[in-house]
Amino acid sequence: MSDVLVQPxxxxxxxxxxxxxxxxxxxAIVISVAVMSPAASVFFNTIPQAGLVGxxxxxxxxxxxxxxxxxxxxxxxxxxxxxxxxSAYTFVLKGLGPIPGFLTAWVGLAAVVTGxxxxxxxxxxxxxxxxxxxxxxxxxxxFWFVLAIGLAFAICYLGVRQSLNMDLAFLVFEIGVxxxxxxxxxxxxxxxxxxxxxxxxxxTVPANGDITAGLILATLSYIGFETAAALGEExxxxxxxxxxxxxxxxxVVGLFYVLMAYVGTIGYGIPHMVNxxxxxxAPFDTIGRLYGGPILIVLIxxxxxLSFFSAxxxxxxxxxxxxxAVGRDGLLPRWSTWLHPRRQNPIGTVIMxxxxxxxxxxPLGFLFTPIQAFGFLGTLDAALVLIIYGLVSVASILFFWxxxxxxxxxxxxxxLPGLATLIIAGILAAVFISPSPWPLNLIPxxxxxxxxxxxxxxxxxxxxxxx
Numbered sequence: 001m002s003d004v005l006v007q008p009x010x011x012x013x014x015x016x017x018x019x020x021x022x023x024x025x026x027x028a029i030v031i032s033v034a035v036m037s038p039a040a041s042v043f044f045n046t047i048p049q050a051g052l053v054g055x056x057x058x059x060x061x062x063x064x065x066x067x068x069x070x071x072x073x074x075x076x077x078x079x080x081x082x083x084x085x086x087s088a089y090t091f092v093l094k095g096l097g098p099i100p101g102f103l104t105a106w107v108g109l110a111a112v113v114t115g116x117x118x119x120x121x122x123x124x125x126x127x128x129x130x131x132x133x134x135x136x137x138x139x140x141x142x143f144w145f146v147l148a149i150g151l152a153f154a155i156c157y158l159g160v161r162q163s164l165n166m167d168l169a170f171l172v173f174e175i176g177v178x179x180x181x182x183x184x185x186x187x188x189x190x191x192x193x194x195x196x197x198x199x200x201x202x203x204t205v206p207a208n209g210d211i212t213a214g215l216i217l218a219t220l221s222y223i224g225f226e227t228a229a230a231l232g233e234e235x236x237x238x239x240x241x242x243x244x245x246x247x248x249x250x251x252v253v254g255l256f257y258v259l260m261a262y263v264g265t266i267g268y269g270i271p272h273m274v275n276x277x278x279x280x281x282a283p284f285d286t287i288g289r290l291y292g293g294p295i296l297i298v299l300i301x302x303x304x305x306l307s308f309f310s311a312x313x314x315x316x317x318x319x320x321x322x323x324x325a326v327g328r329d330g331l332l333p334r335w336s337t338w339l340h341p342r343r344q345n346p347i348g349t350v351i352m353x354x355x356x357x358x359x360x361x362x363p364l365g366f367l368f369t370p371i372q373a374f375g376f377l378g379t380l381d382a383a384l385v386l387i388i389y390g391l392v393s394v395a396s397i398l399f400f401w402x403x404x405x406x407x408x409x410x411x412x413x414x415x416l417p418g419l420a421t422l423i424i425a426g427i428l429a430a431v432f433i434s435p436s437p438w439p440l441n442l443i444p445x446x447x448x449x450x451x452x453x454x455x456x457x458x459x460x461x462x463x464x465x466x467x
Contacts, residue, residue, distance in 0.1 A: 018085060018321070019344045023235045027164045028228040028245030029252070034167040034314035035224030036253050037119070039174040040307035042260040043284050043300075044122075045221050051278035053214035055204035055270040058261040060211075062200065064218030065254035068225060070420040071389045072246050074396040075226045077412060079242035081404060083232030086325030087318075088388045091229075093329075094403070095395025098465040099458060104391050105326045106454040111384035112319030116353050117361025118377035119312035120148050123305060125370035130301050141370050142362060148309060149361075153354040156316050159343040160234065163313050170310040174303040178260055181284070181300065184291050185267040199265045206274050213434065216427050220382045221257060224311075225250050226389075227318040234321075267291065320349040330464075368439055376439045383431055383447055390424040393417040 049057050075091075084090040089108055093101030124145035132138045155163050189195055198204060205211050228245035232238045235245075267287040268277045277283045288297045324346035327336030338348030364373040400413040408414075432444050458465070 017344070018233045018324070018339070018346070020234060021236045022161060023164070023231055025235075025241045025245060025248075026168070027161065028231050028235050028241055029248045030164050030168045030171060031231060031314045031318055032225050032228040032245060032249035033171055033253055034164075034310045035227045035318060036222060036249070037224075037307045037311035038171075038253050038256050038260075039178055039303045040311065041221040042178070042257060042264065043282075043304050043307075045217055046261060046264055047278060047280070047283060049214050049217050050273045050283075052210045052217070053204075054206050054209060055199045055265050055273045056202060056211065056214065057218075057265055057273070058199040058258055059201065060214045060218035061221070061254075061257040061261045063215055064222060065250070065258065067215075067219050067420075067423055068222035068250060068254070069247075070416055070423065071393065072225055072250050073412060073416045074389075074392050074420065075229050076243035076246045077396060077400070078392070079229050079232060079246065080239050081399075083229070083235070083238035083242050084325060085230050085233045085321040086329075087226065087229040087232070087322050088392050089322060089326055091399070092391045092395045095397075095399030096391070099462075100391060100395070102331065102458055102461070102465055103454055104388055105331055106457070107384050107387050107391075107451075108322060109326070110450050111381055111388065112315070112322060112353065113356050113360065114377045114381040114384065115315045115319065116149075116312060116357035117364065118374060118381055119308050119315060120145050120152075120357060121361045121365050121370050121377065122374040123148055123308040123312070124365070125374075126305055126308070130305065134298075142365065145361060145365065146358065148312070149354050149357050152309070152312050152316055153350065155313060156320070156345070156350045156354075157340075157347065159340075159345050160231070160317050163317050167310050167313055170306045174307050174310070175256065177296075177299045177303045178256070181288060181292065181296065182259055182263040184296075185263045185287065188291050189266050194266055196266065196270070198270060199262055204270060204273070209274075212430060216430060218257075219427065222250070222253065223382055223385050224314075225253070227314060230318040230321040263287075316350060316353050319353055320346045323349040323352065331461075372439055376443070379431070379440055380443050380446060383428065383443060386424050386428050386431075390421055390428075393421040393424065 046057055049060060053060055075087075078091040078095075082090060082094055086093070089101060089105045092104040121141075124141035124143075127144035127148075128139060128141040155166060186195070202211065225246060228242055228249060232242050235241050264277070264284060264287065265273060267290065268283055280286055285297060285300055288300045323332060323336055324339075326332050327334070327349070335348045336352065337346075339345065340347045361373070361377075364376065367373075368376065394417070396417040397414055400408045435441075436443070
C-alpha cells in the first residue's frame, strides 16, 4: 500500500511548495507556545479548577505537565524521521495507512476550524468589557470579533515569519507582565510567611471536589504544543529543530503554568480558593488589585487580550499548513493548495480558516453567549485534539516497529505511547461520561455526527484512498 494518498501536483500544474529553511528554532517554539496561550489559560482555566480541587491547582498543572510530556514524545520522535507540514495527518498516514490518515485529517479539520472562533469569541467579549471600563464606550462583542479576525488575516497574509515575530513580541510582553506579578506576590506573601508547599498536596481538595476533573482541565491547557510540527517543511534542520521545539515549548509553558498557578493560589489565599477564586470572573485582576497598583491591573487586562490574539494567529498559521498538506494529497479542493506567489504561504487555507471562523463564531456567540460559545468550542476542540493524540500514539508504535525496526526503542516507541494512549482514553471517557450543563451536553452529539459523516466520506472515497 502506498505511503501517500494522491501524488501532489507538480509545479507545472500550478502549485509550488512552502519555502524551505526560512524559519528557525525560535519560530517553531513560538508557534507552539502561542497556541497554548499561557497567560489566558492560567487566567481563565484555573477558575473552574478552583471549585474542583481548591488550592491544589499547582499540583494539577504539575501532573498535567508529565502527562503532556508523554504525548510530546510521539510528536518529537515522528518529527525526527518525517518532518512535514501535515503534522499528525502525515504521522498517522505513515504509521497506520491511508484510511486512518484520512480520519485524522477529518478530525483535524474540525479541530482547526473550531480553534479559530474559540479564540476570537472570548477576545471579542473581553474587549467589549475592557473598552467600556476604560473609555465608557460600549461596542458589541461582535464588532471586536470581526475586527480581530480581519487583523489576524492581514498579519497571516504577510507571511508566517512576520506573524511569528509578532507572536514573539506578544509572548515576551505577556510572560514578562506575569513574571512581574509573580515576583511581587511571592515577595509580599513571603514577607508574611505565607509561602507553603500545601498547594502541591491533596489535603486542600474539598470534600465534594473532583481531583480527576481538575487534572483533566490542567492537561487540556497543554494542548497546542504539537503545532511546531506543522512548520516541519519551513524550518531549518527540521529533523533536529522540530523535536527540540516540541519539548522546548512544553518546558517553557510547563514551568510557567506551575509557577503562575502557585502564585494565583497563594496570592488569592489558600483558604479562599473554593468560595472566592472559583466565583471570581477575573481572579488575577483581583490579585493585581491586592498587590499592585492601577498600572499593573491595566497591564494584566491587556495581557489577557493579547494572549488570545496571539493564540489565534498561531492557530491560523499552524492550521493552514496542516490543511494545505491535506489538500496537497488530494483530500481537499484544489484551492486549498493555493500559495502566495511571492511569500509562498498557504493563502487559500488562511482565507478558509478566517472565513469559517466568522461563519461559526458569530452564530454561536449569538445563539449562546460569548462565554458559553467559548466553553463549547474549547471543550469540543479539546476532545477532537485528544482523539488525534491517541491516533498519533498508536501510529508511533506501529511506525517504528514496522518501518524503523533498527531504531525501535521499547521505552520511547512502546511504553510511552502505550501509556499515553491509555491516559487519553481515560480522559475522553471522563469528559463524555461526566454530566455537563447546556451547551456542553451537546458535544457528544456534535462529535458523533462529525465522525459518522467522516465514515460516510471514507466509504465514498475508499477506492481513491486504497488505490
